[in-house]
Amino acid sequence: MTIEEGSPAPDFALPDSDGKTVELSDLKGHQVVIYFYPKDDTAGCTTEAKDFTCLADDFKRAKTTLLGVSPDSSASHRKFRDKHELAVRLLSDDGHRVADAYGVWVEKSMYGRKYMGVERATFLIDKAGRIARIWRKVKVKGHAEAVLEAVRAMKG
Template identity: 60%
Template sequence: MSKKLEAGDTAPEFHLPDDRGGTLSLADFAGKKLVLYFYPKDDTSGCTKEAIDLNGLKGDFDKAGTNILGVSPDSVASHVKFKTKHKLDLALGSDETKAMLETYGVWVEKSMYGRKYMGVERTTFLIGPDGKIAKIWRKVKVPGHAEAVLEAARALA
């Protein structure tokens, strides 16, 4: 892992299998705003709430010219099941190799009840149409997050 990404940095390119049987890359969103959010696991309480909140504002994000892409280390099959169960209309990328998670600095050592393990730190990147990172939310707390990201997306030219 190189230096920690900061606002103003060029967003690293990626290529991931998506939940529709295709591949997603940063280039697919060139010239558009992108909310790139990383979450730990499909169908867990916080991740489900975050996805539902973002999905609920999808029309507003669309009006703001902003795409949404969620990424976790879950399989494509898990993403399909998650989207179907919760009626989500968001693109989800699968990073089972964790290469993109590491590049974006969100695959980190975590600790729970004194046990250390590797996992995804809930993080959101707002990437501008120029491919540069406009804003980063680290260690996201889900309540109110989707609204804050929408507000920032609206403010981004």
């Protein structure tokens, strides 16, 4: 399934690092940034989470909810959050149902071995629940800042 800018954001209900369920439909009327990442506590994913954490107050001032999603368990997310003092709400997509719905559960290749995994991607959802912006195959450096810039541009 391919999601495009302007299409409705697929709804979901996922547990966060404390086991509380987050439903996207409950956030309608707010801007939401959902960033998908492959794995807790790996180099790129840690850098990305820390970058979003550094800008968390700026996103909050822009009335935008930040959500990180990976296939890791809630317990893994809790360890990751606490270890790095993250200010991003992390959601467990165990079974990758939501990653599938957003088109980011893809075939990957490392050292010639093919496997299925999460493609690093970010979705900006507007107040009406539509996809306003998509970043695919994200390079971590400068990404959180680029997303914040896009959020701020939507305000005007």
